[in-house]
Amino acid sequence: MSAASPSAPPAVKLSSVMAARRTPDQLRARRKLVWREMLTSLWAPLCIIGLAFIPYTLLIEYAPAAASWAQPVMKGLGLVMVAFFLVLLVFRNVSAKEKALRPLRQEAHELISEDEALLRKVQGMGRLQPGVSEQIAEQALRVENASVAGDADTLRAELKGLEALTAQHLGAFRKRSVMDFVGGFGKALLVALVIRTFIVEPYRIPSGSMLPTLEIGDQVFVNKFIYGVRIPFMNVVPFVLVRRPARGDVIVFNNPVDESKDYIKRVVGLPGDTVELFEGVVYINGKMQPRERVSSEFIVHNITDNGVWFDQQETLYEEDLSGVSHAALQTLSRMPRHEGPYVVPPGQVFVMGDNRDNSADSRHGFGITGNNQTEFVPYGHIKGKAMVVWLSLGYHGLLHGLFGGTGLRVDRFFEPVR
Incomplete structure (x- = not known):
């Protein structure tokens, strides 16, 4: 036997x-x-x-x-x-x-x-x-x-x-086969892909379009499951897990015009909404969204393409989008008298940056198709909702003297994204 x-x-x-x-x-x-x-x-x-x-x-x-x-x-x-x-x-x-x-x-x-x-x-x-x-x-x-x-x-x-x-x-x-190695590596890779695809993903703020809510160099965690499981490359969301994107949410999305880029903006218009701006004030379906001027000499820190920091003076407002209160910037000398109307198609959202006159958003074709071309974000391109700043390497942080003005911004750690 x-x-x-x-x-x-x-x-x-x-x-x-x-x-x-x-x-x-x-x-x-x-x-x-x-x-x-x-x-x-x-x-x-x-x-x-x-x-x-x-x-x-x-x-x-x-x-x-x-x-x-x-x-x-x-x-x-x-x-x-x-x-x-x-x-x-x-x-x-x-x-x-x-x-x-x-x-x-x-x-x-x-x-x-x-x-x-x-x-x-x-x-x-x-x-x-x-x-x-x-x-x-x-x-x-x-x-x-x-x-x-x-x-x-x-x-x-x-x-x-x-x-x-x-x-x-x-x-x-004791000799490990090629399959043993591939299997171990494959399991680790699968876990990482599942986490980044369906649970949470880090995103770095590359520009000043969301100032002052998000500063250049902020690293945010993006909630990938709140809006539903998005199938990468196919840009479809077969079902919703928690809820659809809501007005006022700060979202990270795959640019529908240039899919090689990811953007971060605030949702202003939902499917079926008509969005207009009169002298910077947002109107949704004819209803004015309240905003209050906080400061006419608010200084933010922006950065050039070659990494040089510079001060930018803007007017700071506190805006309310259907109950979501957040900060917004406006350049009074550049503020258009009227923008829109923008009618949001089904299954898409209209987005803007909080730095209103320095943002390549839905009003301006995401900086690609031009200022007179409106672009919306389909649900399938939305990667998730920005939740919290977990790290910030920005203006005048710790050790900034060694890195051209960029340092560790401890004051930004764990900042909620509102």
Whole structure:
């Protein structure tokens, strides 16, 4: 009867064998070490911020008023995590014991994981000699106990013993096939594509068309699922998940005139709307959208194509689009007396930049088809809704003297997009 026959013993996982042999004290010590290794990883501060960022984003999206206290809390947490990262960096490079143990512990983790996979593979083929699983499990436990004890010399010796057992009994199966590599790479790529395509995607603000709401160099996260699952390249949204784009939303979209470019603008007109502007004031279906002048000498910072910052004086307004209050800029000397009417077709939206006289938007053919050619954004071209600024490399931030006036804008971190 062959080893692969129905009477062959069932496959046993290495982790199960090790778990059955651990004493309660060993189990507690192992759990403590696992938590210690996670919290002293340089990835720990980033992961903590990432975990906090998810509820923060949901909170400011569905309870906008909460941003008044939630944003300072997130900024404080961010500063604490920066300090935490610096402390970890110093600790890991100054402590001789930590420098010796961490790579050995990582090697131990990788070798035990490899043995787990190899044993599963060999057992499935019915080619494992009797008692090998127990020998490897026993040696793996010695490695684990040495790792918990924090003795680098003992851990190094036990690792050599486990490596020798692995080479003796499983060495013939250690070579990774091309398919193993492709499969692992493919899974990672698939996860990244799913996240960017259907969940969230970063977008960098390249120009001043959305000043002062979004500043040049702001990096925003775009909610990809709120409007529905968009099929890339086909530019269709087969079904809505949460809702359709609403008036006042700041959206990122694939330019319908030049699909090689993505733009970010504010939704002003919805399907069936008639949009007009009289001396800068927006009228939707004949109804004036209120706006109030805040300042006639408001300074914003713009940038030339070759990266030189310059000041731009505009008139600042607070505008209300069907209940969505936001800032808008107007150049009084250039303000047209009348624009429109623009009748929004079904399944499309009319968009404008908040920097009204410095924006290539629906009124101006997105800067491609010309000032007298109106262009709308089909639903299928909308990538998502801008939610929050997660990073900003803009005017006069930290270390700006080293980078031509561009620096890290800590004051913009976690700014909600309104």
